[in-house]
Amino acid sequence: MEIGHIGLYVTDFDRMLAFYQQVFGFAVTYIARNDKRSIVFLTADPTSHHQLVLVTGRPDADQHLVNQVSFRLKTLAELRRVYKHLVDMGVGGLEPLTHGIAWSVYFPDPDGNRVEAYVDTPWYITQPHRTTIDLLASEDDIYALTEKLCRDAPGFKTMPVWSEDVAREIQPV
CATH class of the missing domain: 3.30.720.110 (Signal recognition particle alu RNA binding heterodimer, srp9/1)
Known part of the structure; x- marks a missing residue:
């Protein structure tokens, strides 16, 4: 068994997307943007559709739900x-x-x-x-x-x- 992927709610979608692409070289496998929500699926493994998902909608509070x-x-x-x-x-x-x-x-x-x-x-x-x-x-x-x-x-x-x-x-x- 292995972890398949993790999803993170983000406050600044474009900044987070750029950060993870720059640091780990992630490729975008799917992205959707609209007024209500933006979501992107990222992978650095050509056999895995996504390893990381970034989604808008993180609460304003300084709350980290993931260790x-x-x-x-x-x-x-x-x-x-x-x-x-x-x-x-x-x-x-x-x-x-x-x-x-x-x-x-x-x-x-x-x-x-x-x-x-x-x-x-x-x-x-x-x-x-x-x-x-x-x-x-x-x-x-x-x-x-x-x-x-x-x-x-x-x-x-x-x-x-x-x-x-x-x-x-x-x-x-």
């Missing part, structure tokens, strides 16, 4: 490009870190929603875990630092071993 929206990337190089792009865009509140099981950058979108871009690592450690990292460092340095951190942390396993352990615990529905 975070997380986007799994394929490589550390891709995460580093996203991070550099966010820096170049002047996005504030960037939190580059490792959870041991992933390298991440957390940041606010223009409506203040918490967004995470992340890449899985090949290691597992007991969660929760947060260590700030420098995503502008070399990939070799990031790998070495994270591997040492993981090997020294409680619960260390390689991800394939952890996956086998979890597979035995999952009950069929």
Whole structure:
């Protein structure tokens, strides 16, 4: 099972659309605008019609109904490009870190929603875990630092071993 998509109510439709297209390279698969509501379906996966939906109609109150929206990337190089792009865009509140099981950058979108871009690592450690990292460092340095951190942390396993352990615990529905 995996999350198929997430929908967000937005206050500034065009600003949010531009932000997500610039940061993650989303393509528009459907868009409709009228006086009552605007909606857009976005994807960065050619096999998925939409991964993110933006819809007008967010309440004026400073209310965040979603803890975070997380986007799994394929490589550390891709995460580093996203991070550099966010820096170049002047996005504030960037939190580059490792959870041991992933390298991440957390940041606010223009409506203040918490967004995470992340890449899985090949290691597992007991969660929760947060260590700030420098995503502008070399990939070799990031790998070495994270591997040492993981090997020294409680619960260390390689991800394939952890996956086998979890597979035995999952009950069929």
